[in-house]
Amino acid sequence: MNQLNRILAATDLSAPARHAVERAAIVSKDTAATLDLLHVANLAPLERLRQLIGATPADMEQRVLDTARQKLHDLAAALQQRFGVVAGTQAVAGSLLAELAKKTDGLSAGLLVCGAKGESVIRHFALGTTALRVLSTTTCPVLVVKQPPREPYRRILVPVDFSPSTLGAIRHARSIAPHADIVLLHAFDVPFEGHLRYASVDDDTINHYRIVAKQEATQKLHALRDEAGLTPYDSSLVVLHGNPTLRITEQEQERDCDLIVMGKHGENLLEALLIGSVTKQVLAESQGDVLVSV
Secondary structure (H helix, E strand, O other): OOOOOEEEEEOOOOHHHHHHHHHHHHHHHHHOOEEEEEEEEOOHHHHHHHHHHOOOHHHHHHHHHHHHHHHHHHHHHHHHHHHOOOEEEEEEEOOHHHHHHHHHHHHOOOEEEEEOOOOOHHHHHHHOOHHHHHHHOOOOOEEEEOOOOOOOOOEEEEEOOOOOHHHHHHHHHHHHOOOOEEEEEEEEOOOOHHHHHHOOOOHHHHHHHHHHHHHHHHHHHHHHHHHOOOOOOOEEEEEEEOOHHHHHHHHHHHOOOOEEEEEOOOOOHHHHHHOOOHHHHHHHHOOOEEEEEO
């Protein structure tokens, strides 16, 4: 199992972002990983205000950062009181993604946690900004928090496509939730099924191909579970025919999973999230939290 040593939680100090910080604290407590809170102040929207009050750029930046540092201090104190976790705090001015990448590398963080709303990583994912290139080079998994946290993760859904990144996704899932049950899901299609139907191949033949494909996938899933060091007592295997995104969001609800862990696809995170991949669709459509394992 990968040992999680350090967590960086990004916050814009809004109410939705507080959920992400609280989730980071729960993971920190559950794994004994060090927790750091980071606020990146964007001063551009305040330029007009600075001009109206006659402040210098340095004065405005200092005022904003002083306020942010006090709020971070209060937030860290609340986390310590509620969860018993001591968090470091940092407030800086600059570009969100650039500062996240810099701090993640500088702290050697093993997990970046952010909210799904506000000035967050997920907003940049959705917009497809080229600034995502900053994150495309990092090896740090990103946990996107959508729900108010109440307890450690209990059941994790890990969609499996048998790519090289799959094993890493399972290990990252175990590293942030060492006591959770893991559901390994593989959604499959019959190769060239559309062509078979176009060629008027009968349904019985196509169903036979589906049965064979499911058997092969099930065997591979068993082998993957063994390789990942999971057991039938802490994991379950699901093989379903159909669209991956649909099956993932269905199983999230049916199996009451509170976290989905998606492996990295493509050559880098930028490609995976900008080409309409399953990862991007699940980030948009899932109800619960999503960990992007990169």
